[in-house]
Amino acid sequence: xxxxVLGGDGYCGWPTALYLSAKGHSVAIVDNxxxxxxxxxxxxxxxxxxxxxxDRLRTWNRLTxxxxxxxxxxxxxxxxxxxxxxxFEPEAIIHFAEQRxxxxxxxxxxxxxxxxxxxxxxxxxxxxxIREGLPDCHLIKLGTMGEYGTPNIDIExxxxxxxxxxxxxxxxxxxxxxxxxxxxxxxxxHNMMFTCKIWGLRATDLNQGVVYxxxxxxxxxxxxxxxxxxxxxxxxxxxxxFCVQAAIGQGLTVYxxxxxxxxxxxxxxxxxxxxxxxxxxxxxGECRVYNQFTEQFSVxxxxxxxxxxxxxxxxxxxxxxxxxxxxxAEQHYYNAKHSKLINLGLKPHFLSDSLLDSLMNVAxxxxxxxxxxxxMPTVNWREPNNDRNLQNRSALPHRDMCxxxxxx
Amino acid sequence: xxxxVLGGDGYCGWPTALYLSAKGHSVAIVDNxxxxxxxxxxxxxxxxxxxxxxDRLRTWNRLTxxxxxxxxxxxxxxxxxxxxxxxFEPEAIIHFAEQRxxxxxxxxxxxxxxxxxxxxxxxxxxxxxIREGLPDCHLIKLGTMGEYGTPNIDIExxxxxxxxxxxxxxxxxxxxxxxxxxxxxxxxxHNMMFTCKIWGLRATDLNQGVVYxxxxxxxxxxxxxxxxxxxxxxxxxxxxxFCVQAAIGQGLTVYxxxxxxxxxxxxxxxxxxxxxxxxxxxxxGECRVYNQFTEQFSVxxxxxxxxxxxxxxxxxxxxxxxxxxxxxAEQHYYNAKHSKLINLGLKPHFLSDSLLDSLMNVAxxxxxxxxxxxxMPTVNWREPNNDRNLQNRSALPHRDMCxxxxxx
Numbered sequence: 050x051x052x053x054v055l056g057g058d059g060y061c062g063w064p065t066a067l068y069l070s071a072k073g074h075s076v077a078i079v080d081n082x083x084x085x086x087x088x089x090x091x092x093x094x095x096x097x098x099x100x101x102x103x104d105r106l107r108t109w110n111r112l113t114x115x116x117x118x119x120x121x122x123x124x125x126x127x128x129x130x131x132x133x134x135x136x137f138e139p140e141a142i143i144h145f146a147e148q149r150x151x152x153x154x155x156x157x158x159x160x161x162x163x164x165x166x167x168x169x170x171x172x173x174x175x176x177x178x179i180r181e182g183l184p185d186c187h188l189i190k191l192g193t194m195g196e197y198g199t200p201n202i203d204i205e206x207x208x209x210x211x212x213x214x215x216x217x218x219x220x221x222x223x224x225x226x227x228x229x230x231x232x233x234x235x236x237x238x239h240n241m242m243f244t245c246k247i248w249g250l251r252a253t254d255l256n257q258g259v260v261y262x263x264x265x266x267x268x269x270x271x272x273x274x275x276x277x278x279x280x281x282x283x284x285x286x287x288x289x290x291f292c293v294q295a296a297i298g299q300g301l302t303v304y305x306x307x308x309x310x311x312x313x314x315x316x317x318x319x320x321x322x323x324x325x326x327x328x329x330x331x332x333x334g335e336c337r338v339y340n341q342f343t344e345q346f347s348v349x350x351x352x353x354x355x356x357x358x359x360x361x362x363x364x365x366x367x368x369x370x371x372x373x374x375x376x377x378a379e380q381h382y383y384n385a386k387h388s389k390l391i392n393l394g395l396k397p398h399f400l401s402d403s404l405l406d407s408l409m410n411v412a413x414x415x416x417x418x419x420x421x422x423x424x425m426p427t428v429n430w431r432e433p434n435n436d437r438n439l440q441n442r443s444a445l446p447h448r449d450m451c452x453x454x455x456x457x
Numbered sequence: 458x459x460x461x462v463l464g465g466d467g468y469c470g471w472p473t474a475l476y477l478s479a480k481g482h483s484v485a486i487v488d489n490x491x492x493x494x495x496x497x498x499x500x501x502x503x504x505x506x507x508x509x510x511x512d513r514l515r516t517w518n519r520l521t522x523x524x525x526x527x528x529x530x531x532x533x534x535x536x537x538x539x540x541x542x543x544x545f546e547p548e549a550i551i552h553f554a555e556q557r558x559x560x561x562x563x564x565x566x567x568x569x570x571x572x573x574x575x576x577x578x579x580x581x582x583x584x585x586x587i588r589e590g591l592p593d594c595h596l597i598k599l600g601t602m603g604e605y606g607t608p609n610i611d612i613e614x615x616x617x618x619x620x621x622x623x624x625x626x627x628x629x630x631x632x633x634x635x636x637x638x639x640x641x642x643x644x645x646x647h648n649m650m651f652t653c654k655i656w657g658l659r660a661t662d663l664n665q666g667v668v669y670x671x672x673x674x675x676x677x678x679x680x681x682x683x684x685x686x687x688x689x690x691x692x693x694x695x696x697x698x699f700c701v702q703a704a705i706g707q708g709l710t711v712y713x714x715x716x717x718x719x720x721x722x723x724x725x726x727x728x729x730x731x732x733x734x735x736x737x738x739x740x741x742g743e744c745r746v747y748n749q750f751t752e753q754f755s756v757x758x759x760x761x762x763x764x765x766x767x768x769x770x771x772x773x774x775x776x777x778x779x780x781x782x783x784x785x786a787e788q789h790y791y792n793a794k795h796s797k798l799i800n801l802g803l804k805p806h807f808l809s810d811s812l813l814d815s816l817m818n819v820a821x822x823x824x825x826x827x828x829x830x831x832x833m834p835t836v837n838w839r840e841p842n843n844d845r846n847l848q849n850r851s852a853l854p855h856r857d858m859c860x861x862x863x864x865x
Binding site: 127158161162165166169170173174177180181200201202203209211212213214216217218220221222223224225226227228229232235236239240242243246247248376382430431433434 | 535566569570573574577578581582585588589608609610611617619620621622624625626628629630631632633634635636637640643644647648650651654655656784790838839841842
């Protein structure tokens, strides 16, 4: 199958592209390298030293004999996007090419506007390009579980049957997103649902939970194929960040009470879910929604798991409750359905001690690259301008390893 | 009260600004004249010959002694918006400054992207400017009843209590908008709800129905104060368009079966609803939603009313069913609640024969300005590119008055 991975140089996109290529699909990547640029803007680096895309792709070809083509450009530029689709003729497009950090979108007005315009326009362009150039192509779009917020009722997969005043209808599940980023995904979902209806497009909206892990069978083949591992407060997802904190002897930064419940999944399940969506395309005119996660935990649950796993490695891990920089319920009901991908064959990698060990070992391996100053939260949801906090980050990362060397 | 009317040169904004000024409020207008530019782009003109804003404002001052200040600029330009708010210090901001035509947003990709970026960025800027400069200011934002679509259950005012699997919550009413324009309003609604929550802003989202009429007590004081009257297929709202068609002897263009039910209101009720919202501000952190319409009709109901009214004026009015250029249910359940503004004191102007007479008389008065070639639908929801249809409009309006002169 011809599969185009938009954002194929990123944290989820890169291992997805490799996995699909390994499975024998004809894969191409579209990327504009904005994700790498944001590292420079925020003065952070991925824990793992990732190679330039060109070197990554050459290595993949050398090791496997398989070629992944790269199209360098921005999907908000329609004059780039449409000819790219026409040239590669994908049967499925995996759309990871969005700004995906909630804190980044909450830095200030410019970052909020950028996030929404970038994500909404990119997706609109894609919908038009598919309609104009490849109307039968299946769009697989990454949404987020954060679109739903934390309602006091069970969360269904995209749609809910509502009975009201004696009448019934199946309607889009109400959305209560918690950042300008999450809002951008809600906007995308509405735009996609509409174009499936009017143009008969095929779309799958994958409302993904919080991803953890970094290693897949493919990325571990060679150091040049290594995946990103973000641990900073802006792009680091919570479990990855906790593992780095444990490895370097920094207390785990739980925001508020830590009762925030979220859906989580291993990055190896991300790539498998994408494959499942590709192999089972949506029908013409169908905008189906899958909740893409495998387990739900509270943030405090995760911190305690990391604490226990750390102890086994001889690490003394403290849990620190910080004032929550976000506006969110710190204790709430949460029960989100996630059976559709399981029914299509997903066999989850549940969160295990060995995975936590492996993540902490990655952190230990690259501990000289850890910048301790970029982990504490700098973006406060209550403030309309957090840019100054980011500017005030220590310019020189301090390399004090805290209690790590003594505890090992 | 200091009231800033964004989009104060437009169809709803202009009579609102005059009305609030007449009531003794200190009123200022913000406008960038894009609405006038779109007339040129689409090769259409308002039926009524509107004066430049400066002449309008001078006339108002001469007749009433009252001054309405004008700030010329674009709210998508934050460097213009924030200082304007700080200078005028409004207690309420009425936000009409959006691209408001569904067909315009459906012309092609550029118009879709423009509509969503223009509307979403303008509103985001406004939310940030209020947070940064005037956190106590009440934002009164025009939404649309079209955000809800046509669900098979009763439509509530913004929120609905849902009982599901034995649990309950009050959640945003699910949205099923029917054009890229309507989608932009849904995006705005989500963005507003979020900023009220995180920053404690005060907001009223007025989900307005289809407006008809053109004359208010204030606009009729002088020819220089006359309001817009759009009858073209892109910006003309349905009842206004029907009245012009009746007056010039053109058959009424009902799209499809005509069973499309919508909420409608007289423009005199628009301005009164705005006043009611100003006088009863939302609380801090509250994003309340009012459904702003007074009666619901099907499109065919309206056509028949115009036919009857036309007969009294000696006009022979045909009803033509065209293939529906939109994708929408042509027969459906529709019951939308609209009691909140009534409870706050709105006394509706229900649609009457005399209003229809008056609209047709406006059309007759200005019939030499009617361009017959701009009424038939040129924008088809099924097509991703309708620009060529618009370009093919006859360059010279043909002034054949059809059966009108003979029937009077």
